[in-house]
Amino acid sequence: MDVNVPDARLMPATLAPPAAFSGRGRRFAWTLLLLAVAFGAVPAAIVGTGSSYLAQIAITTMIFVILSASLNHVTGTAGLLSIGHAAFYGIGAYAAALLSTKAGLPFMVTLPAAGLIAALFGFLVALPTMRLVSIYFAVATLGIGEMIYVVLLNWVDVTRGPMGIRGIPPISLFGWQADTLLSRYLAVAVIAVACVWVLHRLTHSYYGNALRALREDDQCADSMGINVERLKIESFVVATFFAGIAGALLAHTSAYIAPDNFRFMESILILAMVVVGGLGSLPGAVVGALFMIVLPEALRDIGDYRMIAVGATMFLSILLLPKGMLAEGTALGFVRRSFSRGWATIAGGMPVGWK
Amino acid sequence: MVFDVFFLQQVINGLSIGCVYALMAIGFTLIFGVLNVVNFAHGEVYTIGAFVGLMVITAMAPPLLAVVPLVLAVGAVSGVGLERIAFRPFRRFTDEASQKSRAMREATLLSSLAVSIVTREIMMHIFGGDMQGIPSGYLLQQPVAIGPIMVASGSLVIFATSAVMLGALQFLLYRTQTGLGIRAVSNNQLGARYVGINTDRTIVTTFAVGSMLGATAGILVGLYDGAISPHMGFAPGVKAFVAMVMGGLSSIPGAVACALLLGVSESIATEFLSSGWKDLITYSLLVITLVFFPQGLFGHGRERA
Numbered sequence: 001m002d003v004n005v006p007d008a009r010l011m012p013a014t015l016a017p018p019a020a021f022s023g024r025g026r027r028f029a030w031t032l033l034l035l036a037v038a039f040g041a042v043p044a045a046i047v048g049t050g051s052s053y054l055a056q057i058a059i060t061t062m063i064f065v066i067l068s069a070s071l072n073h074v075t076g077t078a079g080l081l082s083i084g085h086a087a088f089y090g091i092g093a094y095a096a097a098l099l100s101t102k103a104g105l106p107f108m109v110t111l112p113a114a115g116l117i118a119a120l121f122g123f124l125v126a127l128p129t130m131r132l133v134s135i136y137f138a139v140a141t142l143g144i145g146e147m148i149y150v151v152l153l154n155w156v157d158v159t160r161g162p163m164g165i166r167g168i169p170p171i172s173l174f175g176w177q178a179d180t181l182l183s184r185y186l187a188v189a190v191i192a193v194a195c196v197w198v199l200h201r202l203t204h205s206y207y208g209n210a211l212r213a214l215r216e217d218d219q220c221a222d223s224m225g226i227n228v229e230r231l232k233i234e235s236f237v238v239a240t241f242f243a244g245i246a247g248a249l250l251a252h253t254s255a256y257i258a259p260d261n262f263r264f265m266e267s268i269l270i271l272a273m274v275v276v277g278g279l280g281s282l283p284g285a286v287v288g289a290l291f292m293i294v295l296p297e298a299l300r301d302i303g304d305y306r307m308i309a310v311g312a313t314m315f316l317s318i319l320l321l322p323k324g325m326l327a328e329g330t331a332l333g334f335v336r337r338s339f340s341r342g343w344a345t346i347a348g349g350m351p352v353g354w355k
Numbered sequence: 356m357v358f359d360v361f362f363l364q365q366v367i368n369g370l371s372i373g374c375v376y377a378l379m380a381i382g383f384t385l386i387f388g389v390l391n392v393v394n395f396a397h398g399e400v401y402t403i404g405a406f407v408g409l410m411v412i413t414a415m416a417p418p419l420l421a422v423v424p425l426v427l428a429v430g431a432v433s434g435v436g437l438e439r440i441a442f443r444p445f446r447r448f449t450d451e452a453s454q455k456s457r458a459m460r461e462a463t464l465l466s467s468l469a470v471s472i473v474t475r476e477i478m479m480h481i482f483g484g485d486m487q488g489i490p491s492g493y494l495l496q497q498p499v500a501i502g503p504i505m506v507a508s509g510s511l512v513i514f515a516t517s518a519v520m521l522g523a524l525q526f527l528l529y530r531t532q533t534g535l536g537i538r539a540v541s542n543n544q545l546g547a548r549y550v551g552i553n554t555d556r557t558i559v560t561t562f563a564v565g566s567m568l569g570a571t572a573g574i575l576v577g578l579y580d581g582a583i584s585p586h587m588g589f590a591p592g593v594k595a596f597v598a599m600v601m602g603g604l605s606s607i608p609g610a611v612a613c614a615l616l617l618g619v620s621e622s623i624a625t626e627f628l629s630s631g632w633k634d635l636i637t638y639s640l641l642v643i644t645l646v647f648f649p650q651g652l653f654g655h656g657r658e659r660a
Contacts, residue, residue: 081461128646135393139600140645142593143638150638154631264593268468275465304480311472318469319444322462 038189046182055181059253061293062185062192063246068273068289069199069282070242075271076280076328077203078235079215081138084145085270088240090152090262092118092247097165097257098158107171111191111248118244119237121148126236130229133218145267152259164258171252188249195242200282202238211235212280276317278324287325291317360503365622371510371579373618374517378572379595380602380610381524382565388541388605389561392463396437396471397569398592402585403433403474404570405577406482412493419493419578423516426574427567434566438559441470446555478585486582495578509579516575520568521611527564528607537561541605594637601644603654613652616640 046055071085092114099110129140152159159165170179171187202208213221214228222228251257269292277288295313299306317325379401386394407429408422417425445463495509528534536557539547548554576591577583598617602609617637624636644652 129642132645132649135604136600136645136649136651139597140642143597143641143645146593147635147638147642150632150635154629271461272465272468275461279461305476307476308473308480311469311476315441315466315469315473318462318466322445 035193038193039186042189043182043186046185050181052181055185057293057297058185059188059249061290062188063249063253064270064273064289064293065286066192066195066242066246066249067270068277068285069196070239070246071270072274072277072280072282072285073199073203073211073242074235074239076274076278076285077208077215078211078232079218080232080236081134082141082236082239083138083264083267083271084141084143084148085239085243086262086264086266087145087148088118088122088243089247089250089266090148090259091121092244093251093257093262094152094159094165094247095244096248096251097168100169100252101165101167107169107252108173110252111245114248114251115241115244118247119241122237122240122243123233125240126233130232130236142264142267146264149259149263152262159259162259164256165251166256168251168255168257170255171249184253188253191245191249195245196282196286199238199242203282215280272314276314276324278327280328281324281326284324284326284328291325362623362626363504364506365626366619367504367506367510369619369622370615371513371618372622373615374513375572375576376591376595376598376618377611377614378517378520378568378575379591380598380614381521381607382569383595383599384602384605384607384610385537385541385561385565387599389537389544389558390442390463392442392460393467393596394437394442394565395464395468395592396441396474397565397595398588399471399474399478400430400433400437400566400569400588401573401576401591402478402583402588404430404573405583405587406478406487406585407570408574408577409487409489409583412490416490416492422574423571426570430567430570431563433570434562434564435559437467437470437566438562441467442558442562443555475585475588482585484585486584489577489581489583491581493578494581496581507579509575513575513579516571520571524564524568524607533557533560537564597637597641601641601651603651606651606653609651609653613644 042058046058067085067089071082074080074082095117096110096114099105099113100107105113125141125144129137129144132140153161155161170177171184173187177183203211210221210226210231213224213226214231218228218232247262250261273288273292274285275288276291277286278284292310292314296306296310299309302309321327379397382397382400383394386392386397404426408426411417411422411425442463445466495507495512497508498505499508499511500506526534528538536547536552537560539550539552540554540557540561544554547557572591573583573588576587594617595614598614599610601613601617602611617640620636620640621633624633628636648654
């Protein structure tokens with residue numbers, strides 16, 4: 001009987017609802033389709049229209065895909081509600097900006113360095129706060145997020161305070177400069193897809209199942225021999241690392257960053273993406289990011305009423321789909337499907353279960 | 356000498372800010388007690404209180420004592436409305452598993468956030484995003500001399516109002532049937548339902564009471580500061596939330612004590628730090644408290660789910 005736990009989960013960036021993924025082929029097709037959109041249709045549209053507005057939205061979406069996928073890793077999979085995620089995004093952005101403008105380091109160095117510096121801060125934050133549970137942890141992350149914002153805003157000597165940092169060089173690799181709209185978008189898209197893939201491999205594995213175990217009941221997981229403290233710290237560090245990467249991408253693509261990009265409301269926006277998309281579901285996080293970035297832009301025509309419409313849509317989507325657009329598949333459903341698949345060869349296609 | 360007059364004045368200013376945080380933090384605590392969720396729209400109730408107060412003052416110019424009951428009523432109505440829109444629909448599932456489900460809890464958190472975004476944007480449309488001035492006749496900024504210390508009359512009004520409201524709240528919670536219901540539901544919602552308490556009505560009452568306190572805080576700050584804006588609810592909302600958590604989530608005395616602590620430390624911090632760094636004090640206090648007291652200062656141990 002082939003009950004392959006890691007592989008029987010959803011692939012990233014698939015749009016298929018959990019009930020519909022019976023075959024590996026269908027998931028593969030969805031993944032291909034989304035990759036085709038990301039690397040075919042969107043670049044074609046950018047080249048076709050030559051609109052920098054479109055490119056900017058596409059780049060922002062990709063950056064927020066990384067952010068919401070990384071928040072989903074810590075909040076959705078490991079169950080630690082973090083409402084200070086934007087601060088680590090900010091640390092990454094400032095690290096990349098300062099390293100490239102002051103120290104003149106190339107993108108190849110600043111990108112991983114931004115991630116590592118954000119992860120280092122994440123580690124320092126995680127050490128004392130990991131024994132906090134539920135809402136206490138959430139408020140600690142809120143407090144730390146605000147502290148980081150206050151420092152970015154007021155430490156004028158280093159961060160230039162509210163004026164922000166200007167003139168950050170664009171993405172460049174071994175002498176090749178991503179200075180056209182298309183190349184900028186493609187560079188960001190490749191990195192975003194790589195990040196989502198890494199997060200997918202991390203979550204859809206036995207390691208990811210251990211994270212889910214401590215989300216469901218950390219005391220129980222502890223008694224089963226899972227090193228809860230260590231896993232919590234690791235998941236937080238991984239999430240902050242990817243937030244730092246997203247920050248570096250923002251710094252290098254927009255050439256200008258200011259502390260207001262990393263405020264509390266930004267953290268809430270990322271959380272909203274994860275919850276609207278479906279807590280614990282990586283495809284959900286991706287779709288949530290698309291939804292929350294594209295919707296306000298699509299509603300630009302109604303001008304001042306845009307935010308009201310965004311709030312109302314957010315409310316309705318939570319009201320009608322409290323588990324998110326692409327909810328994480330239930331453990332019971334997964335077990336039933338796996339057994340059915342194994343059973344099918346023996347019992348002549350009789351499904352297992354009690355429905 | 357450390358305890359000079361200026362320092363004492365700062366402490367009194369801080370205490371009055373702390374009282375405002377405390378009034379809001381109690382609303383958070385009450386609502387968290389009965390529902391186990393954070394009400395992100397609490398800051399908007401505070402703003403609504405301030406704006407309704409301003410509208411009444413500009414339209415009818417009533418005496419100040421008449422404004423307060425009106426704001427209380429508006430607070431109660433907005434609390435009930437908020438509960439109806441943002442919280443009631445998510446209580447469709449009343450079984451224990453759903454009540455403890457993380458997805459459901461975070462859904463309510465975001466639904467209240469969505470309601471607060473919509474409310475704030477609607478207020479922006481009606482009143483504009485700028486600061487609105489309060490008519491000078493109502494401002495509570497006359498200096499009052501108490502011995503060597505000069506205190507703004509607003510501080511005294513805030514102290515008096517907070518004391519009255521805290522007293523009334525204690526009476527409500529510990530001397531009335533309704534209060535008994537609220538305490539029972541916060542203790543165990545399912546248990547309260549089993550012994551015949553109408554939990555839905557109790558929750559609505561709790562929202563009404565909490566929002567009355569929040570709306571009063573709003574108009575008091577409006578009169579004290581002299582200017583209000585649709586964004587004014589955000590910062591005190593976050594501070595009150597922090598105070599509630601520092602106090603241990605379900606403890607009203609804890610929330611009040613921590614709110615006063617935050618107010619005083621912020622106000623003293625402005626003496627030797629530039630105002631930009633003021634917030635750092637608040638959040639450092641929060642983080643230090645949580646590191647040494649993971650359940651808040653007055654919270655009790657972790658319940659086995």
